[in-house]
Amino acid sequence: MRSDVEHFQCTIENGIARVALDRPERKNPLTFESYAELRDWFRDLHYADDVDAVVFAGSGGNFSSGGDVHEIIGPLTKMNMKELMRFTRMTGDLVKAMVNCGKPVIAAVDGICAGAGAIIAMASDMRIATPEAKTAFLFTRVGLAGCDMGACAILPRIIGQGRAAELLYTGRAMSAEEGERWGFYNRLVSQEELEAEAMEMARRIAAGPNFAHMMTKTMLAQEWSMSIEQAIEAEAQAQAICMQTGDFTRAFNAFVAKEKPVFEGD
Numbered sequence: 001m002r003s004d005v006e007h008f009q010c011t012i013e014n015g016i017a018r019v020a021l022d023r024p025e026r027k028n029p030l031t032f033e034s035y036a037e038l039r040d041w042f043r044d045l046h047y048a049d050d051v052d053a054v055v056f057a058g059s060g061g062n063f064s065s066g067g068d069v070h071e072i073i074g075p076l077t078k079m080n081m082k083e084l085m086r087f088t089r090m091t092g093d094l095v096k097a098m099v100n101c102g103k104p105v106i107a108a109v110d111g112i113c114a115g116a117g118a119i120i121a122m123a124s125d126m127r128i129a130t131p132e133a134k135t136a137f138l139f140t141r142v143g144l145a146g147c148d149m150g151a152c153a154i155l156p157r158i159i160g161q162g163r164a165a166e167l168l169y170t171g172r173a174m175s176a177e178e179g180e181r182w183g184f185y186n187r188l189v190s191q192e193e194l195e196a197e198a199m200e201m202a203r204r205i206a207a208g209p210n211f212a213h214m215m216t217k218t219m220l221a222q223e224w225s226m227s228i229e230q231a232i233e234a235e236a237q238a239q240a241i242c243m244q245t246g247d248f249t250r251a252f253n254a255f256v257a258k259e260k261p262v263f264e265g266d
Contacts, residue, residue, distance in 0.1 A: 001048035005041060007034035009059070015052040015206045016199065017045075024060025027112045029068035032075075035091055035116075042097035052206035052213075052265070054101075055198045056124055057108040061191070063133070066115020073142065088148075091116065095150045098123040099221050102214040104205050108198035109133045110191055114173075119149040122158065122184075125217065128198050129185045133176040141171040157224070159184050209247035210265035 001017065003010040009020040019041070021028035045051060058064060067073055076084065098105055098120070107124035113135040121127050121135065129135075137155070139148045146152065146168025155164040159182040167174055179185040189197045205213065215238045223231040242248060247263045254261035 001045060001051045002041075005037055007031065007037045010041070012051060014203075015050065016202045017051045017054045018057060018199070019054060020057040020059050021064050021117075022059050024062065026068065027062040027065035028058055028060070028117070029065045029071070030116050031068050031071045032087075035094060039090065039094040039097050042094065042101045045097075045101040045103055048103075051103055052210045053202040054103055054105045055108055055195075055202050056105055056120060057195060057198065058110055058113075061132075062111035063107070063109045063113040064115075064117025064120065065112050066117045066138070092149050095119060095123045095154075100218075102217060104202075104213055104217060106198050106201055106205075108194050109135070109185070110194055114138055116149065119151060122151065122154055123149075125220075126201065127179075127185045128194065128201065129176050129179060129188055130191045130194050131176045131188055132191065133179065133185075133188075134173040135176075135179055135184070136171060136173040137167050138171040138173075140169060146171075153224075158182075207263065209242075209245070209251070209263045211245050211247065212242045215242055 001012060003012045003017075009018070009022045011018050019038075021030065021034060023029060045054070076087065079087070104126070105124040107121040107127045109121050109127060109129040111130075111132055111134070113121055113129075113133055115136070115138055118135050118137050137146060137148075137151055139146050139151075151168060152164075155168070158164075163182055166172075174182075174184065176185065176188055180188050187197075219231075219235060219238055223234065226234060246266045247261075250263060251261040
C-alpha cells in the first residue's frame, strides 16, 4: 500500500497504517484534493496485503474542522448543479471507500471534529477520543441539510434516531462525555494517551484473523439492508467460508496445544 501521498500524512509499519490530515494551523480542514486522495487511498486499501488496520488521527490538537471555508465552501457557491453533484458524490465516495475498504478503521479524535471531519470519525469502525473532543455535524449552520455523506443513515445507527436528529438539526457540538455516553466514542482517554491507545487497539486487531476481520466488516455494512432471516443466512455463508481458512485450523491446533494462536490472515 502506498504511503507516498501528497495531501495528508501516511505511515505504514507492522501492518498498521496511520493517516492524518496535516494542516494544524487551520485545524486540519479538507480540500478538494485531500478528499479525492483519501477516497482513492481507501479504495486501494481493499487490495492491500500489507495493511491490517488503520488509525485515522489528527495533528496539532485537532482532528479536522471539515471542508475548508475558503478552498471548498467559497468555490461551491459559484458552481452549477452538475459540478455540485460531482463534488457531493465524490465526498460520499470517501465514506463508501472507508466502509468497503475491508480493514478496521479506528478514529483517534482530539479537539475539533466538525463537518466532514465528524463524518470521517462516524465512518470509522471505532472511535477513541479525548475529553477535549468537540464533535459537530454543523451542515445546517452553513445553510445545508444534515443529510451529508451518509449522516442520516449511519449516525442514527450509532447513537439513536432522536440524538442524531438533534445534532443534525441544530448543528451543535456533541461533548466528549455525551459522545461516550451515547456510544459514539468507545472510550475517552487523555491527550497524552490518545495516539498510543488507538495504536494499541489497532495492533490487537491486526494480530487477529484478518481475513475473518474483513468478513466481519463486510457483514456489518451489508446487514444494514437485510432482514433478520437474510442476515442469519449471510452470516452462515460467511462463517462457513472462514471455517476453510488456515487461521481457523491454527486456532484449533493452538487450543489443543494450550498455546496462543498466531494468525496469518489466510
